[in-house]
Amino acid sequence: MPWNSTDYPDSFNNLDTPVRKKAIEIANALLRDGTEDGRAIEIVTEKAREYVGGDVKQEIYKVLKHSDGWQLQKDSGTNAISVAATKQELLDKAKPYVNEHNGVLKIYQEDGSLQDTMYDYD
Template sequence: MVWTLNDYPESMKNLKEATREKAIDIANALINEEGYEEGRAIAIAIAQAKKWIDEDQSSTQHVVPHPRGWAVKAENSDKASNVFNTKKEALARGQELASTNNTLLVIHRQDGTIEEQQNYA
């Protein structure tokens, strides 16, 4: 089973969109790559997504180059929370997260150097 944002388990319906998206990604990986049973994968995915999103969004956000385009990444995280085709899309998401969570947004150039910082605190 592969879930999408349009077709996901009923238990994910009340999650915030970003949390649901992360839970779907985690659940799909647990089932398809790790061989977990569906019910267990869903429960783990929801718990991990809530934890990951909360931790990710409360720290400084970075818009950084990514092999698949541009990413939004929390300062304390090894993984991108979102990946986009364009820097413009990543910047919009980074600004949304930084504004909602009253944090700093650091925007990087293609070479990884810092281009600009926007303070939403």
């Protein structure tokens, strides 16, 4: 169940407001990707504190159309990190990769317009 600023886990009660807001955002991203509620709560508190405290630097990754299907690349780079025939196949690889690298994933449509942003903790 996604959380919001009025409906969130009891363990978020003692967090400062900016940290709590960030924890809710991170937890919702994890839930969207299939993480169980309890595990999401364990993960997010420290990550939210780090982010609000300014200790986290996030690389931006992009999912873009490619001549051979779809590609994952760093925003600051030009070479593909991974290429897949379908967008879904690439997303299945990209989401864990970006999460492990503490990044932000920007997903683009075939026409180049931004479709979605995931792991966006700001």
